[in-house]
Amino acid sequence: MPIPGDPSGTTRPSRHATRPSLLWRWFLQDKGPFATEPRTPCATSGPGPGRRCGVSVEGGALYRTLLLEEEGGIFTLTLNQPQNRNALSYDMAEEFQEAIGEVAGREQARVLILTGAGDAFCAGGDFHSIIAEFRRPAVELQPMLRKFYSRFLCLRDLEIPTIAAVNGPAVGAGFSLALACDMRIASSSATFHANFVRIGVHPGMGATYFLPRLVGASRALEILWKGETLSARDALALGLVGRVVEPGRLMEDALESARQIGAMPPRAVELIKRSVYMAAQSSLDEMLERESQAQALCGETREMQEAVRVFLGRSRGSRGGA
Incomplete structure (x- = not known):
């Protein structure tokens, strides 16, 4: 992803390089409030x-x-x-x-x-x-x-x-x-x-x-x-x-x-940080769009897939199985 403020367009490896989907790349393009x-x-x-x-x-x-x-x-x-x-x-x-x-x-x-x-x-x-x-x-x-x-x-x-x-x-x-x-x-x-x-x-x-x-x-x-x-x-x-x-x-x-x-799952933590700071300058509709995108992206992560698997297993157990 581009280093904020670097006019040469130099890039550094993204912490999300293991998930190079188009949605991930688009979602992570926004920059922090201070260029360096x-x-x-x-x-x-x-x-x-x-x-x-x-x-x-x-x-x-x-x-x-x-x-x-x-x-x-x-x-x-x-x-x-x-x-x-x-x-x-x-x-x-x-x-x-x-x-x-x-x-x-x-x-x-x-x-x-x-x-x-x-x-x-x-x-x-x-x-x-x-x-x-x-x-x-x-x-x-x-x-x-x-x-x-x-x-x-x-x-x-x-x-x-x-x-x-x-x-x-x-x-x-x-x-x-x-x-x-x-x-x-x-x-x-x-x-x-x-x-x-x-x-x-x-x-x-x-x-x-x-x-x-x-x-x-x-x-x-x-x-x-x-x-x-x-x-x-x-x-x-x-x-x-x-x-x-x-x-x-x-x-x-x-x-x-x-x-x-x-x-905590690192991708979820980082996305929460980005969304909270964006909220100060965004409308409710914009943040609902942002949140739905972030939740969808978290669904692709190993951490959430594992959490869902465990949760569903517990739910089936509490009902005596599927």
């Missing part, structure tokens, strides 16, 4: 329990700003600059896009967890490498910012579910990055800082896209106008996070959720 540049997977050793890429492992690549781990199809991507409270830099942006490309290319990938090293999730844009760029003329700065956003928000192009495990402060662009994930679980010590206006800047990294869709336009405006800081409990009450757990249980809880989702 072509991705270059990191050169790593083969898959296996606890495999890491982005660390000094024999045969593996080395990331300076990230840690990427995999076990049983669950990938954990850690923003790994605790000395800078995991601030987003140009170097991290390049490596982040590469790491997402690595996950996208792995057939066994089922769920991605995003978290931060140390006591912060992400402190927002790195002051020295990003904020200092605001001294440039706007006509020069805008394309730089757009490219910077896209390198992180390629996260949105992943077909698999993404979970933000928010372990501490999520500030500015870090707040937006957490919102870009499909689900969020917060430590009780996490805080969410929509502080853009406090330094006189318009929100970025998709904040004005994600926040209203989660809390509504009126509440989003209030949060952004006031530059509010939200506690984990505030975020839970607003629906920004699904649940709040004690700090020591955050990754355990996130991994358990990831395993539960990852155990």
